[in-house]
Amino acid sequence: MTKGVHTARPILEVSDLHVRFPASRNWLGRPTSHVHAVNGVNLVVHAGRSLGIVGESGCGKSTLAQAIIGLAPHAQGRVAIDGQDFQAAQGRERRALRQKMQIVFQDPQSSLDRRLPVWRLISEPLHIRGGYSKAQLHAKAEQLAVSVGLRPEQLDRLPHEFSGGQRQRIAIARAISTDPDLLVLDEPTSALDVSVQAQIINLLLRLQRDRGLSYLMISHDVALVRHFCDDVAVMYLGQIVEAGPAGEVLRNPRHPYTQTLLAAAPSLESPLPAIAEARTGELPNNRRLPASCFYKERCGQAAEGCETPQVLRRAGARQIRCHLALG
Amino acid sequence: MSAVMPTDPVAATAATRRPKPLSERLRYLWYLSRRSPLTLLGVAIILMVLVMIVAAPWIAPYNPDKVSLTSRLLPPSAAHWFGTDEVGRDLFSRVIYGARASCGAAFMIVLISTAAGVLIGCFSGVVGGRVDTAIMRLMDVVLALPALVLAMALAAALGPSLFNSMLAVAIVRIPAYVRLARGQTLSLREQVFVKAARTYGASPFYILRWHILPNAMSPIIVQATLDLGGVVLIAAALSFIGLGAQPPTAEWGALVSSGRSYMLDQWWYATFPGLAILITAMGCNLVGDGIRDMLDPRLRGR
Amino acid sequence: MMTGLSLERGHALAIHNLSLEFPTFSGAIKALDNVSIDVGKAEIVGIVGESGCGKSVTTMAATGLLPKGRYDITSGSVSLFGRNTLAMDDGELQDVRGKVVSTIFQEPMNALNPTIRIGKQLTDVIMRHEETSLPDARRIARDILADMLIGEPERVMNLYPFELSGGMRQRVLIAMAFSCKPGLIIADEPTTALDVTVQAVILRLIQNRARRTGTSVVFISHNVAVVSQLCDRLYVMYAGRIVEHGATRTVLEAPQHPYTQALLRCLPERVAPKQELEAIPGAVPSLLHPPAGCYFQPRCKEAVDLCRSRSPRLAGAEGQQVACWRRGVASETSGQEGRQ
Numbered sequence: 022m023t024k025g026v027h028t029a030r031p032i033l034e035v036s037d038l039h040v041r042f043p044a045s046r047n048w049l050g051r052p053t054s055h056v057h058a059v060n061g062v063n064l065v066v067h068a069g070r071s072l073g074i075v076g077e078s079g080c081g082k083s084t085l086a087q088a089i090i091g092l093a094p095h096a097q098g099r100v101a102i103d104g105q106d107f108q109a110a111q112g113r114e115r116r117a118l119r120q121k122m123q124i125v126f127q128d129p130q131s132s133l134d135r136r137l138p139v140w141r142l143i144s145e146p147l148h149i150r151g152g153y154s155k156a157q158l159h160a161k162a163e164q165l166a167v168s169v170g171l172r173p174e175q176l177d178r179l180p181h182e183f184s185g186g187q188r189q190r191i192a193i194a195r196a197i198s199t200d201p202d203l204l205v206l207d208e209p210t211s212a213l214d215v216s217v218q219a220q221i222i223n224l225l226l227r228l229q230r231d232r233g234l235s236y237l238m239i240s241h242d243v244a245l246v247r248h249f250c251d252d253v254a255v256m257y258l259g260q261i262v263e264a265g266p267a268g269e270v271l272r273n274p275r276h277p278y279t280q281t282l283l284a285a286a287p288s289l290e291s292p293l294p295a296i297a298e299a300r301t302g303e304l305p306n307n308r309r310l311p312a313s314c315f316y317k318e319r320c321g322q323a324a325e326g327c328e329t330p331q332v333l334r335r336a337g338a339r340q341i342r343c344h345l346a347l348g
Numbered sequence: 349m350s351a352v353m354p355t356d357p358v359a360a361t362a363a364t365r366r367p368k369p370l371s372e373r374l375r376y377l378w379y380l381s382r383r384s385p386l387t388l389l390g391v392a393i394i395l396m397v398l399v400m401i402v403a404a405p406w407i408a409p410y411n412p413d414k415v416s417l418t419s420r421l422l423p424p425s426a427a428h429w430f431g432t433d434e435v436g437r438d439l440f441s442r443v444i445y446g447a448r449a450s451c452g453a454a455f456m457i458v459l460i461s462t463a464a465g466v467l468i469g470c471f472s473g474v475v476g477g478r479v480d481t482a483i484m485r486l487m488d489v490v491l492a493l494p495a496l497v498l499a500m501a502l503a504a505a506l507g508p509s510l511f512n513s514m515l516a517v518a519i520v521r522i523p524a525y526v527r528l529a530r531g532q533t534l535s536l537r538e539q540v541f542v543k544a545a546r547t548y549g550a551s552p553f554y555i556l557r558w559h560i561l562p563n564a565m566s567p568i569i570v571q572a573t574l575d576l577g578g579v580v581l582i583a584a585a586l587s588f589i590g591l592g593a594q595p596p597t598a599e600w601g602a603l604v605s606s607g608r609s610y611m612l613d614q615w616w617y618a619t620f621p622g623l624a625i626l627i628t629a630m631g632c633n634l635v636g637d638g639i640r641d642m643l644d645p646r647l648r649g650r
Numbered sequence: 651m652m653t654g655l656s657l658e659r660g661h662a663l664a665i666h667n668l669s670l671e672f673p674t675f676s677g678a679i680k681a682l683d684n685v686s687i688d689v690g691k692a693e694i695v696g697i698v699g700e701s702g703c704g705k706s707v708t709t710m711a712a713t714g715l716l717p718k719g720r721y722d723i724t725s726g727s728v729s730l731f732g733r734n735t736l737a738m739d740d741g742e743l744q745d746v747r748g749k750v751v752s753t754i755f756q757e758p759m760n761a762l763n764p765t766i767r768i769g770k771q772l773t774d775v776i777m778r779h780e781e782t783s784l785p786d787a788r789r790i791a792r793d794i795l796a797d798m799l800i801g802e803p804e805r806v807m808n809l810y811p812f813e814l815s816g817g818m819r820q821r822v823l824i825a826m827a828f829s830c831k832p833g834l835i836i837a838d839e840p841t842t843a844l845d846v847t848v849q850a851v852i853l854r855l856i857q858n859r860a861r862r863t864g865t866s867v868v869f870i871s872h873n874v875a876v877v878s879q880l881c882d883r884l885y886v887m888y889a890g891r892i893v894e895h896g897a898t899r900t901v902l903e904a905p906q907h908p909y910t911q912a913l914l915r916c917l918p919e920r921v922a923p924k925q926e927l928e929a930i931p932g933a934v935p936s937l938l939h940p941p942a943g944c945y946f947q948p949r950c951k952e953a954v955d956l957c958r959s960r961s962p963r964l965a966g967a968e969g970q971q972v973a974c975w976r977r978g979v980a981s982e983t984s985g986q987e988g989r990q
Binding site for chain 2: 199
């Protein structure tokens with residue numbers, strides 16, 4: 022992911038991350054087969070920059086986010102925050118690392134407990150950390166609420182009294198309450214209307230400028246990632262197939278999958294694409310990973326040499342997992 | 349770019365609803381219950397029973413235990429609304445005082461089994477794994493015990509008393525609540541807001557205290573209200589067969605039991621306490637149904 | 651409205667000045683206010699708007715799919731191929747919904763019976779609408795599935811709904827919708843839950859099949875880009891009112907209403923990376939207590955006093971109509987004033 026020109030320090034480094042879930046078990050409860058959700062992902066997010074992860078449902082992008090944040094156990098690989106291994110850290114050290122990385126979920130309706138008032142929701146990470154009085158938490162929540170565009174007098178209300186966009190503001194205020202370095206944004210605007218999406222995106226951009234935040238944004242919306250992120254990684258079947266500067270990759274895709282994905286994305290500027298059926302078929306079964314290039318079955322350009330697994334190779338500023346595109 | 353400033357006054361006005369005053373809430377409750385007159389009837393019954401429990405000494409025209417051998421087995425009249433029993437005690441007064449024993453017992457049973465069930469169920473759901481499996485198998489065993497048999501065993505061991513039979517019924521009812529609470533816990537544990545709390549480093553106890561218990565309560569309260577009716581019946585049944593309240597305590601089941609011998613000639617003796625049981629159980633069920641409907645998300649906000 | 655009726659002969663669906671309210675504890679929610687939508691024969695018409703703008707309510711009211719007794723129609727008429735659906739009883743509506751109009755919903759799992767094989771569900775629908783034998787019905791079903799680019803129709807017909815992916819299920823539903831040979835298909839966000847590559851295929855399938863069979867389509871979506879790719883004409887809805895309508899190209903290339911303009915401007919597609927998007931401040935108004943005048947006025951940069959006091963009515967040439975005082979063509983709505 023690195024362009025080589027950044028001098029900024031890496032906030033998040035993920036190396037060779039694998040996540041798999043037991044898909045079936047024998048009568049002793051031992052897993053007999055696995056769903057391979059994430060298969061060897063490497064990525065770096067630099068201080069003050071944004072990395073977008075793009076892909077379709079089932080490509081493992083959400084699992085990747087959960088594994089990074091510590092919600093899904095990973096089988097193999099390393100997640101380091103600010104140079105420190107998150108998985109290996111224990112006790113106090115791990116809690117300290119947690120504060121540096123927060124997540125904003127897709128649907129603020131379900132990510133906020135509907136029985137708690139807004140000030141309590143916003144200050145929950147601090148409440149869990151402990152050592153604050155109720156008055157301090159309230160004051161801190163007020164300060165955070167104002168910074169995301171809510172009014173102080175709304176703090177004692179319950180989440181259902183707010184619109185979707187305002188709820189997402191509450192969730193963002195909660196995420197920045199511990200003053201993190203990195204926010205993982207898991208489809209932060211997919212549950213919102215476009216006009217509200219613009220408000221939230223503007224808020225996130227402003228917070229990034231003001232606080233020097235780094236973002237890892239998971240999204241299926243190519244146009245949004247192109248707008249919001251510095252770098253992008255396109256995922257397919259748990260692997261990164263193409264990565265690099267967002268503008269370059271998403272305007273001039275070179276991997277066949279990225280090309281299909283971009284052609285299919287609805288756009289005001291282009292007519293309905295005539296996509297060949299073969300390329301839009303089902304994702305291959307991720308219980309048994311293909312021995313060939315993962316995309317071979319759906320690829321319109323498959324040729325000789327595609328039977329072997331492809332590796333991610335550097336080509337200028339970007340990385341591509343396709344021997345044909347690399348020439 | 350003032351139009352896009354998030355602090356723009358318009359941007360913040362969507363949540364303009366003020367905190368509702370109590371009168372508004374009551375009006376809303378009235379609006380909801382008006383949609384189901386049966387719930388209102390249930391509420392009225394429960395209120396009546398509550399008044400009987402609290403104000404028995406003021407309502408009852410006679411001392412319920414006062415024996416008057418001159419007025420034995422009198423039919424209902426202006427002086428004795430429900431008639432009198434075989435030693436001349438006023439049945440109306442006894443039915444009113446009986447509410448204390450009958451409903452008090454039912455309430456305690458539900459309270460004990462709910463509290464125990466919720467604690468065990470949430471614990472089991474949060475801890476999971478082998479502890480969870482062990483607890484659930486134990487609950488299966490308890491579920492297989494007939495309440496009456498357990499009550500008899502307890503009565504045999506500790507002597508027949510209202511408390512012992514209450515304990516027996518409460519124990520047998522625990523598994524239902526354990527299952528309900530555990531199911532709630534398991535589904536809540538997968539909710540995004542619980543996951544969020546986990547990423548902030550919340551302990552299982554914190555999640556239980558702040559997220560799971562408050563959110564799991566409403567279906568449990570509904571279940572408890574619905575159960576109340578059934579438990580009134582069971583408590584009465586235990587007293588009826590002599591395992592519960594012992595005479596001379598005024599208790600509806602015991603009253604029906606002693607009235608049974610006079611069924612053919614003195615119909616009022618068993619009938620009025622029986623009606624009290626029937627009406628109370630029905631009231632609890634109506635209210636339980638009503639609460640369940642009100643909490644039903646499909647009816648929300650209408 | 652006699653003149654209107656004779657005019658509507660040429661329409662698949664003609665909704666005229668439809669106003670609809672949902673009574674609630676706190677008062678009536680004015681979900682639709684004087685909504686008029688015309689869908690010509692063999693025409694693909696889009697309805698665009700944000701959540702809660704009434705786009706689904708409009709078509710559900712027109713096809714009698716709203717829960718009985720939970721709403722009041724306060725004015726207006728609906729004519730579906732010349733028949734008044736508002737005056738029909740349940741039986742007639744049922745009949746109309748199968749034969750004249752089919753609806754495709756967003757979540758395909760809910761619309762299929764999970765315990766019955768795909769093939770049987772399809773043939774049941776076909777045999778309910780046509781006098782055919784079972785083998786014939788199966789053949790028709792197979793053809794329609796193949797038409798939906800489903801690889802092995804025979805195999806798919808022997809599967810249960812849960813054995814299919816979301817995209818496949820949606821294709822089966824579209825096949826089912828077309829199998830009754832309706833004159834009108836209402837597609838209510840049919841691709842919102844699907845991936846973009848699947849969405850592209852499904853849009854193509856709907857478009858091809860509709861064009862070939864001369865079926866009219868009402869396509870409801872929150873996604874302007876999708877509507878722009880599929881529809882001939884579009885209606886833009888805001889807070890239960892139509893604010894602009896016209897030919898898709900015209901409206902999207904030269905939007906007139908400030909809301910339509912803002913809606914297009916806040917898309918990230920047209921803005922330089924990392925620049926602030928032109929968000930529409932605030933949120934959609936409460937339909938319980940809608941603002942006076944134009945409903946968009948509290949969020950509109952161009953609003954003047956007139957906008958805050960009186961509601962504009964759709965006006966303009968046939969090709970593009972706008973409800974906005976600032977566009978100089980609006981006249982006042984009749985009948986709206988009394989209800990504010």
